[in-house]
Amino acid sequence: MSARVWTVGELVREINATLAGYFGEVWVKGELSGVKVAASGHRYFQVKDAEGQLTCAMWAPRADRLRFKLTDGLAVLLRGTLEVYPQRGSLQLIVIEVTPQGIGELQLAFEQLKAKLEAEGLFAAERKRPLPVLPQRIGLVTSASGAAVRDVLKILARWEHLSVLLYPVRVQGKGAEGEIARALRYLGRSGLVDVVLVVRGGGSLEDLWAFNEEMVARAIAACEVPVISGVGHEVDFTIADFVADVRAATPTQAAEMVVSRLEEQHRRVDVADQRLTALFTRKLEHARLRLRGLEGARGLARLPLRVRELDQRLRRLEALPQMLRALVAGRRHRVEAATSRLYRWPVRFGAPRLRELVTARLAIGRERLHSLARRRRLELASLERALGALSPRNVLERGYSITTREGEARPLRDASQVMAGERLVTTLARGQVRSLIIGRRGEQGSLFEEEES
Numbered sequence: 001m002s003a004r005v006w007t008v009g010e011l012v013r014e015i016n017a018t019l020a021g022y023f024g025e026v027w028v029k030g031e032l033s034g035v036k037v038a039a040s041g042h043r044y045f046q047v048k049d050a051e052g053q054l055t056c057a058m059w060a061p062r063a064d065r066l067r068f069k070l071t072d073g074l075a076v077l078l079r080g081t082l083e084v085y086p087q088r089g090s091l092q093l094i095v096i097e098v099t100p101q102g103i104g105e106l107q108l109a110f111e112q113l114k115a116k117l118e119a120e121g122l123f124a125a126e127r128k129r130p131l132p133v134l135p136q137r138i139g140l141v142t143s144a145s146g147a148a149v150r151d152v153l154k155i156l157a158r159w160e161h162l163s164v165l166l167y168p169v170r171v172q173g174k175g176a177e178g179e180i181a182r183a184l185r186y187l188g189r190s191g192l193v194d195v196v197l198v199v200r201g202g203g204s205l206e207d208l209w210a211f212n213e214e215m216v217a218r219a220i221a222a223c224e225v226p227v228i229s230g231v232g233h234e235v236d237f238t239i240a241d242f243v244a245d246v247r248a249a250t251p252t253q254a255a256e257m258v259v260s261r262l263e264e265q266h267r268r269v270d271v272a273d274q275r276l277t278a279l280f281t282r283k284l285e286h287a288r289l290r291l292r293g294l295e296g297a298r299g300l301a302r303l304p305l306r307v308r309e310l311d312q313r314l315r316r317l318e319a320l321p322q323m324l325r326a327l328v329a330g331r332r333h334r335v336e337a338a339t340s341r342l343y344r345w346p347v348r349f350g351a352p353r354l355r356e357l358v359t360a361r362l363a364i365g366r367e368r369l370h371s372l373a374r375r376r377r378l379e380l381a382s383l384e385r386a387l388g389a390l391s392p393r394n395v396l397e398r399g400y401s402i403t404t405r406e407g408e409a410r411p412l413r414d415a416s417q418v419m420a421g422e423r424l425v426t427t428l429a430r431g432q433v434r435s436l437i438i439g440r441r442g443e444q445g446s447l448f449e450e451e452e453s
Contacts, residue, residue, distance in 0.1 A: 012086045019082045028054065028078045028093060029101060035070045043070055047078055047093070056080070058095040066098060068109035075101035106205050110212055113239055117214070122221050128245045129226045132194045134265055135258050137163050139193035139225070141183045144168035148201045148230075148251040155255035159262050165193055170210075171200040177213035184216075188223035195258065196223060198240060199230040199251035211238040220244055230254030402427040406434065415440050 006014070030047040037043055041060030046053045056078065063070075079097040084090065100108045121127060138156060142149050144166065156162055167187060169179035180198065187196050198220070200211065210216065211231045220227050220243045229244035230251040241247040248254035403412050406423040418424065418437050426433040 008089075009086065012084050012089070016083045019084070023082050025079060025081055025096070026093070028080070029076070030054075030078075032070055032074045032076060033072050035072055043095075045070060047076070055090060055092040056095050057092055058098070062096060066109075067106060068100065069112050070098065071112075074108075077101055106209060106212075110205075110239070113212065113214055113217070114242065117217055117239065117243065122217065123242045127221075131226050131228070131246060131257070131261060133261070135194040135261065136161065137165065137193045138258060139187035139196040140164055140166045141169055141180060141187070141196060141198045142166075142200060142251070143171045146171065146201055148199045151252045152197065152199055152230075152255040155252060155259055159259050162259075162262070172203065172207045172210055176210035177215050180210060181215045181219035184219040184223050184227070188225055193225060195225055196227045197230060197251075197254050197258070198227060198244070199248075199254050200232065201251065202233040202236060208232050208236060208238055211240040213239075216240055217243045228254045228257055397429045 028047055030049045030053075033046050033048055033053070035043065035045040041064060043058040043060075043063045045056050045058075047056055048054070058070075058080075077099040078093065078095050079099075080093045080095040082091065082093055085092050117123060140149070140152060142152070148171075149166070153164065156164055165187070167183040169183050170176040171180070184196065184198070187193050198211075200208065208231060211229075217239045220229070220240055226245040228246045228248055229238070229240045230248035230253060231238050231240055232250075234249040246257060248257055403424055403426045404410060405412070405418070406425050412418065412424070418440070420437050420439055422437045424435050424437065426435065
């Protein structure tokens with residue numbers, strides 16, 4: 001047989017070489033379906049149209065750089081190379097680049113992230129926090145060299161007591177989103193600011209893209225103080241605008257929101273001050289008119305006479321303490337004289353009879369006390385005899401003993417209460433005996449019983 005015989009591997013390699021040489025890189029347009037993300041990060045899907053479909057694979061390093069998510073039904077333009085997958089023998093397209101059809105890549109990524117965060121509730125109005133009534137400390141997240149920072153500081157300078165803490169960051173380019181997110185986390189947790197302004201001047205969608213990153217959106221949502229977003233011009237909308245507590249059309253307007261609140265409060269204080277001044281002026285004028293009306297009144301004409309009467313009463317009251325002290329001294333003298341006479345009366349008239357009465361009562365008391373003492377001694381002697389008859393010590397003297405378990409105080413009354421091996425303490429009239437239980441009568445013979453012959 002003259003025809004060449006190929007191995008499967010050889011034929012597949014030859015086909016792949018032919019495909020690469022003939023087709024090179026190809027562009028394919030169609031609609032995605034069956035999109036799957038493997039554990040390795042590779043994406044597998046099909047691209048199809050009305051006439052057919054082609055299996056595709058996009059390796060993780062390239063797929064992870066996409067700014068949008070591959071989803072079923074998305075119309076795309078694919079760039080890649082054709083090859084036969086040896087393990088399955090199927091034709092597939094190894095995708096190098098994916099471009100959305102009908103919508104730009106950045107716009108698609110913007111819409112996908114917006115839909116995701118909106119579904120999570122990050123745009124909900126009830127989540128938004130009101131700005132503080134009197135913000136005094138402002139955190140500013142922006143580039144230190146851009147026009148936005150100059151415009152914002154110029155507006156904030158209108159309120160001289162306002163303090164501004166600038167956290168300089170890059171506002172475009174690779175890595176800018178990480179700097180912005182770190183600035184928001186620091187200012188929110190620092191306790192140094194009342195509100196944070198995230199601002200940037202205008203630019204293209206590519207220039208503003210750092211404010212459309214999910215990292216920045218979640219940092220704004222998690223910030224512990226209210227956030228005002230002022231990114232781009234009035235026609236520009238970013239994801240940061242939707243998540244922020246307040247959206248300003250421009251950086252200048254963001255600063256105006258802070259200063260205008262302070263100026264509004266200042267105006268309210270001025271208005272209140274004017275109202276209070278007018279109110280006190282009216283009250284003072286009313287009091288002045290009333291005083292003028294009372295100048296010719298009868299009651300006001302009698303006022304000097306009334307003052308003189310009150311002055312006389314006050315003079316009399318001033319002399320009252322001295323009069324009271326003299327009265328008290330006189331009464332005290334009379335009491336002392338009466339007391340002295342009362343003490344002398346028993347000595348002069350009643351002392352002998354009182355002495356006899358006291359002597360007789362003392363003799364009767366002593367007799368009664370002696371009789372009571374004799375009666376108590378007899379009762380005590382009777383109780384001592386009865387107690388002696390019941391005393392355990394006297395019982396022991398008659399030859400009895402008290403047996404307890406070692407370590408216990410309760411006496412034993414029944415042999416069945418003890419077990420072999422237990423230690424007992426026997427208390428005699430004089431001293432104690434300790435013993436070890438070998439057995440009870442009926443279980444083991446006594447040590448003192450004689451053996452039967």
